[in-house]
Amino acid sequence: MDLLSYLLDNYGYNEPIFPEDLRNKMMGKDTTLRQNLKRLTDREQIIRFDKGIYFIPRPDSLLKKKSLSxxxxxxxxxxxxxxxxxxxxxxxxxxxxxxxxxxxxxxxxxxxxxxxxxxxxxxxxxxxxxxxxxxxxxxxxxxxxxxxxxxxxxxxxxxxxxxxxxxxxxxxxxxxxxxxxxxxxxxxxxxxxxxxxxxxxxxxxxxxxxx
Structure with a gap:
């Protein structure tokens, strides 16, 4: 299972995702996780809300600027x-x-x-x-x-x-x-x-x- 599929299955849309939690739950090196998160961010499949906080924007949202509560x-x-x-x-x-x-x-x-x-x-x-x-x-x-x-x-x-x-x-x-x-x-x-x-x-x- 790729990272995006894992995140969708375990977090869903507009829910905070913390890399520290992913490190505890998923196998793999920290460098690999960082690279995968950056790749998804560059593709705008996930959004970096702040340092150490990401979320998957809902694709049908009418708001141009995606944010998180x-x-x-x-x-x-x-x-x-x-x-x-x-x-x-x-x-x-x-x-x-x-x-x-x-x-x-x-x-x-x-x-x-x-x-x-x-x-x-x-x-x-x-x-x-x-x-x-x-x-x-x-x-x-x-x-x-x-x-x-x-x-x-x-x-x-x-x-x-x-x-x-x-x-x-x-x-x-x-x-x-x-x-x-x-x-x-x-x-x-x-x-x-x-x-x-x-x-x-x-x-x-x-x-x-x-x-």
Whole structure:
């Protein structure tokens, strides 16, 4: 099977393709892979979106300038590894999702198991993305609680509403949950004292311990 057929079968159209993933899945030398990607790019069968990011443009697209969704790139590169969740959005974007602020984030903040730095900024075309390593390994079970704990850690920075009025919205977001008390405690203990204090004072601690 040639490379283009493999990419079509495994990725399809307008989906991010990362050479690093191809190296892990396909046999062959790095130099051969680079040459094949360049050949397909020169023929405009694939498009190089940015360094280390390619995609196959949909042939029936009416748009002259083919592009790729930055959100798709973030999801595939930092939020999921195949079907396993490994990261989540945090910061102003999460506060916006909960309707706690009307501010639109200028940068996207991501916590991901793939990151080893406390903070690193990457550029995806004209979008700046802040990557942070997690305080505790991110899983499908715990990511919502971790999002809330991040929010509580810097609540005044991200929210325009008092915590008391946001409490029910946070509770609704966390429910239903499949975490047991041991998992909940492991998450909470990885955060600073001010986060724990916000949990107690808001009454969210009581909600979590009732589970």
């Amino acid at each position: 930055v959100n798709k790139i973030i999801k595939k590169k930092y939020l999921y590894k195949e079907d396993q969740l490994i990261g989540y959005r945090t910061g102003l974007a999460f506060a916006n999702d909960l309707q706690l602020t009307t501010q639109t984030p200028g940068m996207i903040e991501i916590i991901t198991n793939k990151e080893t730095n406390i903070k690193r900024v990457v550029n995806l075309k004209n979008r700046r993305v802040i990557l942070r390593k997690p305080r505790i390994t991110v899983t499908e079970n715990n990511y919502k609680l971790l999002q809330v704990l991040d929010l509580l850690t810097n609540y005044d920075k991200y929210s325009e509403k008092p915590l008391e009025s946001a409490k029910q919205r946070i509770i609704d977001y966390l429910a239903p949950g499949d975490m047991d008390q041991q998992e909940i405690q492991a998450c909470i203990q990885s955060y600073p004292q001010k986060t724990k204090l916000a949990l107690y004072e808001s009454g969210l601690w009581d909600e979590l311990t009732r589970r």
